[in-house]
Amino acid sequence: MIKKQLIMEKALELFAQQGIEATPIQQITDYCGISKGAFYLSFKSKDELIIDLIDHFMMEIIADIDYTVNNTKNDEELLYTFYYSTFDSFHKHSDFAKIFIKEQTKSFNEELIVKIHYYDRLMEGIILSLIERLYGEKVKHTKYDLIYCIKGLMNSYSGLFLFNNAPLNRDLLCQSLVEKTNLLASHTTVPFITPEDFQMLKHPIKEEITMEQIIEMIEQILKEIEEPIEKESLILLKQHLLEPTLSPAIVKGLLENIRNHPHCKWVSYLLFRYYELEK
Amino acid sequence: MIKKQLIMEKALELFAQQGIEATPIQQITDYCGISKGAFYLSFKSKDELIIDLIDHFMMEIIADIDYTVNNTKNDEELLYTFYYSTFDSFHKHSDFAKIFIKEQTKSFNEELIVKIHYYDRLMEGIILSLIERLYGEKVKHTKYDLIYCIKGLMNSYSGLFLFNNAPLNRDLLCQSLVEKTNLLASHTTVPFITPEDFQMLKHPIKEEITMEQIIEMIEQILKEIEEPIEKESLILLKQHLLEPTLSPAIVKGLLENIRNHPHCKWVSYLLFRYYELEK
DNA sequence: TTGACAAATGACTTATTAGTCATTATTATA
DNA sequence: TATAATAATGACTAATAAGTCATTTGTCAA
Structure with missing residues (x-):
C-alpha cells in the first residue's frame, strides 16, 4: 500500500508548515495529486492519520536511539553516541519533530494523549538504563532527577535547531551536553525527583508485547x-x-x-x- | 470595563481545560452568562482575546519575576529567589501557563508568534542579567549557553508540576535547581551557544517604550x-x-x-x- | 471484446463556528 | 414621565471542513 505512505509523507510536510488543525484533508489530497475520497480508502479518519504518523515516527526514532545505545560497547562514547543519535533522528525527521514538540496534547482524543505518554515513558526508560550503566551506584539517589535534567537540556537545544535553519555543529553540541551531563551526574547532591516520585508518575514502561x-x-x-x-x-x-x-x-x-x-x-x-x- | 475581565477569566479556564481551538465563543459566553453578541462588544475577534490574554499574563509574570530579582539585594539568595518567584508565578497563573506551554505557535497569525518571541527574549534578558550579576567574568564564554540550560531545566520541571496535581515541595525544587545552576556555571568548559550565536537569534530585547x-x-x-x-x-x-x-x-x-x-x-x-x- | 471486479472520484450532506446586525431591554437625562 | 442614548440579545449568514456514496474509470481474465 504505497498510497498510505504517500499521504503520510505529504501530510507531515503540510502539518509541519501550517499545523495539524489548519491543514484540511482536501489540501493534503490536492498536494498528493489524488482525490479526497481516496484519502478515506487509506485512513478511516484524519485522527487515524495523526495516530499513524505518531506511531510510525516515534517507533522509528526510539528504535534507532535504543539500538545505537545498545550497540555502543565503549562506555566512554556512550553518552556522546546517545546525544548524537538522538539529534540525528530529530534532524532526519525534523518535520515530525516539529509538530510533535509544538502540538503536544491540544485537546485531542484520549488515545493520542496515552500514546504520547507511552513514548515519553519509553524514552525515559532508555535514558535511565543509560544513566545506570554509566554511573551505577554513584547516582542511586539522583538518577531519576537526572532524567529530567537530560530531557530538559535535550528539549531546550533541540528547539533551537529545529526552528532555526542555521547549520549547527552537532559534534560540539553533543560534546557540550556530555560535559553538562557528567557534571550534573557527578556533583548533584540535592535531587528533586526521588525514586518514589518517579514511581508515582506510574504507567509502567514495560507493556509486554506478545x-x-x-x-x-x-x-x-x-x-x-x-x-x-x-x-x-x-x-x-x-x-x-x-x-x-x-x-x-x-x-x-x-x-x-x-x-x-x-x-x-x-x-x-x-x-x-x-x-x-x-x- | 468589568465585562472584559470576566470574559478573560472564564475563557482562560475553558482554554486550559479543552484547548483554544476546541473552545467556541458561544461556550465562553454561556459560561459567563452573557450573550454571544456581548462578547464582540469587548473584543473585536477571538484572536484579539487570545492576544490580550497573552499580553495580560505575560506582562504580569515577567514584571513579577523582574521586580523580585531587582529587589533581592543579597546575591546569596538571588538564584533561589529567581526560581522561587518564577514557579510562584507559574503556579498562580497555572491555567495560563498550561495553555502557553502547550499551545505555542500552532499556525496562528504572525502577531502571536512575534509576541511569544518577544516575551521569550524578555525572559532571556532577565536570566542573562542575573547570570552576569552572580558570576561576572567567570562565565564570559559560557553565559549564553547557561541561559539555555536554565530555560531547559525550568521547562522540564515546570511541566512536571503543571500537569501533575500532586503537591510539590517548591523549596526543595528551588534548592535543587540552584545547585544545578551553580554546578553548570562553575564548571562548564565547552559551551555550545557562543555570543555570536546569541546575537544571531536577533530581535533586540529592548523595544524602548515612549x-x-x-x-x-x-x-x-x-x-x-x-x-x-x-x-x-x-x-x-x-x-x-x-x-x-x-x-x-x-x-x-x-x-x-x-x-x-x-x-x-x-x-x-x-x-x-x-x-x-x-x- | 466483454464483463466483472476493484480503485478512484468529487459533488454532496452535515456539522460546526466566527462574526453580524436588526431588534429589544436598560439606563440616563431632561 | 418621555425621550434619547447605550447595552445586550440571539437568530442569522457565510465560511470551512469532515466524511459519504453514487458514479466513473481502470484492470484483467476469459
Missing part, C-alpha cells in the same frame, strides 16, 4: 513493502516465531536485513528484545 | 479599574509624566500603591524602569 502481536505486525508490514530481501526475511522470521527452526546466527542476520527498512524498525527492535540478542 | 505609550496605557487602565487608591495614584503619575512636579519619594510610593494590582503590574514595571528607581 508473540501474537508481533506476528500480526509482520503480516501488516508484508502487505506494505515490496523489497524482496526484507520480505523474505520477514516471512522466515514469522515462520520461526510460529515454529522455531532457525539458528540464532541466522535469526540475527535476518534481523539485520530488516533493521534499516523504515517499516521494519519497530518490529526488528521488538524482535531483538524478544530474543534478547543484546543487552 | 512616555506617550505609557500615558496611553494608564488611560486604558483608568477605564478598567475601580479601586480609589490605585485610581488616584495612576492619575497623579500620569500628571507627573506630563509635567514633573512630584518628589522621587512620592513617585516611588505611588508606584508601590499600584504594584500589586493585576491591571497595573506592567505599567508599574515600565515606570520603575522609566525612572530607573532600581537596578
